[in-house]
Amino acid sequence: MNKAKVNQEINLADYNDVWVIAEQNEGKIHPVTIELTGEGRRLADTLGKRLAVIVSGADVEDEARKLLHYGADTVFYISHPLLKDFSTEGYALSISELILEKKPEIVLIGATSIGRDIAPRIAGKVGTGLTADCTKLEVDETDHKLLQTRPAFGGNLMATIVCPRNRPQMSTVRPGVMEKAAFIPNPDGRLEIFIPNLKEEDIRTVLMKKVKSDRKKVNLIDAKVIVSGGRGLKSPEGFTLIRALAEKVNGEVGSSRAAVDAGWIEHLHQVGQTGTTVRPDLYIACGISGAIQHLAGMSESKYIVAINKDPNAPIFKVCDFGIVGDLNEVIPAMIESIDKNGSLEI
Structure with a gap:
């Protein structure tokens, strides 16, 4: 050899x-x-x-x-x-x-x-x-x-x-x-x-055939819009709201490490130092407190929107627009605004 x-x-x-x-x-x-x-x-x-x-x-x-x-x-x-x-x-x-x-x-x-x-x-x-x-x-x-x-x-x-x-x-x-x-x-x-x-x-291995997965590919790196969910979702069902909003804004679904560690979503959606580093035009953080590991993976986003019930959450120090409120109320209101006006007007 x-x-x-x-x-x-x-x-x-x-x-x-x-x-x-x-x-x-x-x-x-x-x-x-x-x-x-x-x-x-x-x-x-x-x-x-x-x-x-x-x-x-x-x-x-x-x-x-x-x-x-x-x-x-x-x-x-x-x-x-x-x-x-x-x-x-x-x-x-x-x-x-x-x-x-x-x-x-x-x-x-x-x-x-x-x-x-x-x-x-x-x-x-x-x-x-x-x-x-x-x-x-x-x-x-x-x-x-x-x-x-x-x-x-x-x-x-x-x-x-x-x-x-x-x-x-x-x-x-x-x-x-x-x-x-x-x-x-x-x-x-x-x-x-x-x-x-x-x-x-x-060459000890030979490619015999390529089999492509029919699972939807997650492309966080090239995404223009990312909607991410964190511990504040409380359960894996919370990502139903995240996916609904992401679909409305033609974005990808992201997550914090806490949500991945809890088993609510696959690791390929994770944003942060131990996940994927992203630079979208718009990053919407839902129920994410803003741990330093997560901020390191998305702080270069052009615009950051944060939704969190805690007004003292670190995410509010780096976001461009912050909404203090229950994401279970805010996200449906955002979706309704898009359906009604074709844009976000909250």
């Missing part, structure tokens, strides 16, 4: 540039790639380095080339027939091979199901550490190390981690945390094709 060699002693000065590992599915780039490209560009400019985006696959050169329009100096397209369908071994081996050859200083990967799958394997193959589920990245002013911040102890505190002796400095970053890179009509970057040393025996 093709195995990358790990150097036990490295010269930190040999490592340069910031890399973003792109994620593509059936030839379409995942939105987190654009977010990380924007963050990667910021870090590269701070360090005076170049930015590269790495795309793995087969017959996706045109999609890879599009990433030049988001500020990458170079797009490395790892092209191989064995990479047509995602496999943990194939992607981890080929990306590790390119990292060992080019020696990037920083590598960013989206904290998606695929990113969380391959990131620790890549880190192991190239002999470095990995900070998972980062929510903030900064550069130390003194020695230019990457300061990687992530929730710890169930989201009760934030830990900042550095990788002082190994390279690259690797992080997975949660989708929705970073701002997307702006589109550049006439980019100056270039595309480079890399053919990995990959063999059939390196």
Whole structure:
């Protein structure tokens, strides 16, 4: 099997540039790639380095080339027939091979199901550490190390981690945390094709068939409107009201951690440090007190509306519009207003 060699002693000065590992599915780039490209560009400019985006696959050169329009100096397209369908071994081996050859200083990967799958394997193959589920990245002013911040102890505190002796400095970053890179009509970057040393025996799993779930997909990251429920709903039946309001405003249903922990709704609806970080145009928090873990996941929303019976709830300190009242009365009134006026007029 093709195995990358790990150097036990490295010269930190040999490592340069910031890399973003792109994620593509059936030839379409995942939105987190654009977010990380924007963050990667910021870090590269701070360090005076170049930015590269790495795309793995087969017959996706045109999609890879599009990433030049988001500020990458170079797009490395790892092209191989064995990479047509995602496999943990194939992607981890080929990306590790390119990292060992080019020696990037920083590598960013989206904290998606695929990113969380391959990131620790890549880190192991190239002999470095990995900070998972980062929510903030900064550069130390003194020695230019990457300061990687992530929730710890169930989201009760934030830990900042550095990788002082190994390279690259690797992080997975949660989708929705970073701002997307702006589109550049006439980019100056270039595309480079890399053919990995990959063999059939390196791939231990084979994709036989794809079966798509008929369950409605929850897309909190791209939602323009989110209606979230918390402990104040009192029971899982309370989400009937949340879903009714979300349907009226063409929004997605979100929740606090308390509601998920109580078993009232699935984790994929959870907003916060231990859930999904969101930036909708409108966030309606219903029966959510405003714990710091939840606020960290939605405070960048353009407008925040809070509904809570407790006038001293922390959520009222961050909201743009606050309604002190019983959500079982307020939400039906909001729905009635929409039905009657086509808009919210309470």
